[in-house]
Amino acid sequence: MNARRVSTGRRFGGSVMTLLAIMMLVLARAAFADTPAEAGNGDAAAVASAAVAAPKVDTGDTAWVLISSALVLMMTIPALALFYGGLVRRKNVLSVLMQCFMITCLVSIQWLVVGYSFSFGPDVKGLIGNLSWAGLRGVGAAPNADYAATIPHLVFMIFQAMFAIITPALIIGAFAERMRFIPFCAFTLLWATLIYDPVCHWVWGVGGFLRNMGALDFAGGTVVHINAGVAALAAALVLGRRAGYPKFVSPPHNLPFAVIGAGLLWFGWFGFNSGSALGANGLAAFAFVGTHMAAAAAGLTWAIMDLIYNKRPTVLGTISGAVAGLVAITPASGFVTPLGALGVGVGAGVFCYMSVAFVKGKFGYDDTLDAFGVHGIGGIWGALATGLWATKSVNPAGADGLFYGNPIQLWIQLKTVLIVMAFSFVGSLVLLKLVDIVAGLRVSELDERIGLDLTQHRESGYTVID
Amino acid sequence: MKYIVAVIQPDRLDAVMSLLEQKEIHLVTVSNVMGRGRQKGIAEVYRSHKEAGSLLKKTKLEIGVNDEYVNATIEAIMQGAQTGEIGDGKIFIMDLDECIRIRTQETGNLAIG
Numbered sequence: 391m392n393a394r395r396v397s398t399g400r401r402f403g404g405s406v407m408t409l410l411a412i413m414m415l416v417l418a419r420a421a422f423a424d425t426p427a428e429a430g431n432g433d434a435a436a437v438a439s440a441a442v443a444a445p446k447v448d449t450g451d452t453a454w455v456l457i458s459s460a461l462v463l464m465m466t467i468p469a470l471a472l473f474y475g476g477l478v479r480r481k482n483v484l485s486v487l488m489q490c491f492m493i494t495c496l497v498s499i500q501w502l503v504v505g506y507s508f509s510f511g512p513d514v515k516g517l518i519g520n521l522s523w524a525g526l527r528g529v530g531a532a533p534n535a536d537y538a539a540t541i542p543h544l545v546f547m548i549f550q551a552m553f554a555i556i557t558p559a560l561i562i563g564a565f566a567e568r569m570r571f572i573p574f575c576a577f578t579l580l581w582a583t584l585i586y587d588p589v590c591h592w593v594w595g596v597g598g599f600l601r602n603m604g605a606l607d608f609a610g611g612t613v614v615h616i617n618a619g620v621a622a623l624a625a626a627l628v629l630g631r632r633a634g635y636p637k638f639v640s641p642p643h644n645l646p647f648a649v650i651g652a653g654l655l656w657f658g659w660f661g662f663n664s665g666s667a668l669g670a671n672g673l674a675a676f677a678f679v680g681t682h683m684a685a686a687a688a689g690l691t692w693a694i695m696d697l698i699y700n701k702r703p704t705v706l707g708t709i710s711g712a713v714a715g716l717v718a719i720t721p722a723s724g725f726v727t728p729l730g731a732l733g734v735g736v737g738a739g740v741f742c743y744m745s746v747a748f749v750k751g752k753f754g755y756d757d758t759l760d761a762f763g764v765h766g767i768g769g770i771w772g773a774l775a776t777g778l779w780a781t782k783s784v785n786p787a788g789a790d791g792l793f794y795g796n797p798i799q800l801w802i803q804l805k806t807v808l809i810v811m812a813f814s815f816v817g818s819l820v821l822l823k824l825v826d827i828v829a830g831l832r833v834s835e836l837d838e839r840i841g842l843d844l845t846q847h848r849e850s851g852y853t854v855i856d
Numbered sequence: 857m858k859y860i861v862a863v864i865q866p867d868r869l870d871a872v873m874s875l876l877e878q879k880e881i882h883l884v885t886v887s888n889v890m891g892r893g894r895q896k897g898i899a900e901v902y903r904s905h906k907e908a909g910s911l912l913k914k915t916k917l918e919i920g921v922n923d924e925y926v927n928a929t930i931e932a933i934m935q936g937a938q939t940g941e942i943g944d945g946k947i948f949i950m951d952l953d954e955c956i957r958i959r960t961q962e963t964g965n966l967a968i969g
Contacts, residue, residue: 641902700901710903747904760903 445533448540450670455538455545458665462552465658466490466559473651473713474563476644477706477759481841482567483643483851492575493559497582501551502526508587510537510550513597518588536596538668549665550590557586557614563761564622565629565831568838571846573829577821581621585817589617589810605806606780606788606799608677609666611721611772612810619766620811621818622757628822629832631756633839645705652709656685659716663723676784677723681716684723684735688715691739699747707743710764714742717768722776725788730779734772741771770807777803857952857968858926862917863891864937864945869915872936876919879928883969885918895943914945920955920968 471490475483497505504524511519523529526547534543558578565574592600593613600612607613632639642648663681667674692711693703700707718738719731726734746763757763777800780791790796825831832838837845844850864872869886876884890911897910921929930947938944957967 636905639905641900641907696901696904700904700906702901704901706902707904743904751905 445535445539447531447533447542448669451538451540451668452542452545454670454674455541455549455665455668458661459545459549459552461658461661462549462556462665463494465655465662466552466556467494469651469654469658470556470559470562471651472647473655473709474566474648474759476647476649476651477642478566479640479841480643480852481843483843484847484849485571485842486562486566488571488847489562489574490559492571493562493578494555496575496578497555497558498551500579500582501547501554505554505582505587506547506550508583509554509590510547510595513591513595516592516597516599516602518591519595540669546668549668553610553614553662554582554586554590557610557618558582560615560618560761560765561622561625563759563765564625564757566758567842568629568632568832569842570829570831570833571842573825573831576829577825577831580821580825581818584821585621585814586613586617589613589813592810593806600806600809603806604789604799604802606725606776606803607721607773607806608724608776608788609663609720611718611769611776612806615717615720615765615769616773616807616810617769617814619762619764619769620814622761623755623766624815624818625822626755626757626762628819628826631754632758633835635756636751636754642706649705649709652713655713656682656716659685659720663720667724673724673785676727679728680723680726680731680734681719683728683731684715684719684738685712686715687732687735688712688718688739688742691715691736692743695739695743695747710746710760711739711743714738714764714768717742717765718772718775720769721772722779725776725780725785725791727779727781727784730781730793733779734775737771737775738768742768770811773803773807774800777801857955857965858921858923859950859952860917860919860921860926860929860933861948861950862919862933862937862945863889863914864917864933865939865943866913866915868937868939868944869917872917872933875932875936876929879925879932881919881921881925881929881932883919887916887918889914889916893943893946912943920952922965922968925969 467490468487471487474490475486478486502525504521506526506529507521507523508519511521511523514520526544529543529547531542531544533539533541534546537543538546558581561581590613592598593605593607594601605612659681660678664674664678667677689708689712692714693708696703696707715735715738718734722731722734742764745767746760750757750760750763776791778791778793780788780799781794782788782790789799792800822831833842833845862872866888873884876882891914892911895912897912900907900910917933919929926949930949933947954963955967956963
């Protein structure tokens with residue numbers, strides 16, 4: 391089975407082309423009874439190429455993916471910005487918002503110039519795309535049948551751009567409140583180009599070696615969440631703990647912001663997952679419903695665990711749980727039933743809760759906003775859970791998981807997870823160290839005490855006296 | 857002249873203010889503060905990270921009064937703020953060296969009232 395990042399347009403594109411070619415061949419033979427048999431191959435080739443030459447743009451699919459692109463952008467600004475922003479201290483709120491906004495600007499341009507080409511362009515040895523699409527050369531209104539046969543290629547590109555944007559933004563959670571701004575920008579650009587683009591190509595690009603291996607990642611559990619989550623762990627280790635951690639840590643300065651952010655994330659995630667069906671169809675419906683149910687299950691699970699361990703369900707816990715569920719369902723959304731999604735959600739609630747509440751404290755690393763605890767662990771669980779609950783009854787182009795009688799997929803998922811974890815962790819470590827040596831990653835002790843808003847941006851998030 | 861600082865429970869402010877009005881004490885400065893007496897506070901929990909005993913929200917009143925009004929002020933505050941529960945608060949009374957009304961440059965007892 392060599393279906394990888396399974397989009398409906400991609401799958402049906404190929405099948406429909408083949409079907410059309412066969413039909414036209416049969417009709418041609420019937421219509422031209424005197425055509426010699428030997429010319430059949432020539433006919434088939436001519437007919438096949440005629441069919442392939444004109445993939446048709448579907449207005450419903452295109453509208454849906456365009457909207458989804460906007461939804462995913464919203465997940466970075468302002469959903470993630472507010473979610474993270476509300477969790478940091480008052481004096482650092484702007485720094486988080488600014489990092490999200492600047493990533494949007496930087497990575498959008500990087501994507502246009504080289505990123506898209508590296509990620510999805512013509513394959514080089516299964517590892518990276520070449521630069522023939524640099525500057526979006528050749529990427530226009532006509533569909534690219536390899537990726538999405540019913541929407542303009544540009545639409546697929548911009549949809550993917552939003553994923554490329556939010557992935558580095560997730561890492562912010564690990565180094566919040568202590569990273570210098572310009573080195574942060576440099577690191578983001580390097581990471582997007584040298585870590586995100588290759589991993590994206592491996593899992594989703596035509597010819598990518600993990601795609602060819604059969605890895606299932608519907609909307610980015612590996613490419614986005616494990617990738618960013620593990621990079622976050624690396625960043626937490628390289629930048630070190632905040633002053634006073636863990637004894638003196640401030641509570642979230644604006645939990646209402648965080649709730650708004652989480653709600654917008656849930657809302658936008660429908661674009662993230664359901665949009666990855668690349669079509670307005672039944673698969674999108676499964677992805678939408680699965681996304682929603684997993685979030686609900688995970689939020690509830692975390693609230694219950696809070697009740698058990700902390701005697702009160704908390705707001706922060708419930709929204710963190712919901713986000714963890716959304717992370718976990720991301721790779722699975724186009725492959726599992728709604729019931730399977732519930733299972734994914736409950737698992738996300740349990741594993742991410744334990745990671746944040748128990749494991750982090752034990753090891754003592756300062757993953758400030760739990761980017762690894764939620765996105766890393768959630769992504770790993772989600773990728774493996776895909777290997778458990780995937781079923782071809784939801785997506786024929788996917789595979790069956792362990793619970794449907796096929797243990798092989800779980801093994802493929804595990805291999806994929808380990809490879810991406812290793813690459814992302816080591817690669818991110820190297821990039822972080824590099825930028826640290828050249829420019830210095832961490833703010834001075836004094837600047838950290840004063841706050842990043844004032845020291846990095848000369849701005850205040852909130853006036854105290856008019 | 858005395859300077860009276862009272863730290864009270866936030867929800868008792870309305871009661872205290874109306875009692876002060878009744879006793880003809882109109883000039884006051886009120887602020888939101890955080891504080892703790894012998895209460896340990898309510899330990900907050902964020903993603904299972906437990907805070908040590910917290911500060912609690914309180915309300916602070918600051919009133920400058922002529923000596924004749926000191927008792928009336930204290931009575932008003934005590935009546936309005938006292939509930940019998942832990943956390944009712946405290947009143948501090950300090951000597952006031954000087955008081956100046958900015959608009960008219962009056963000083964002393966005239967400026968206070």
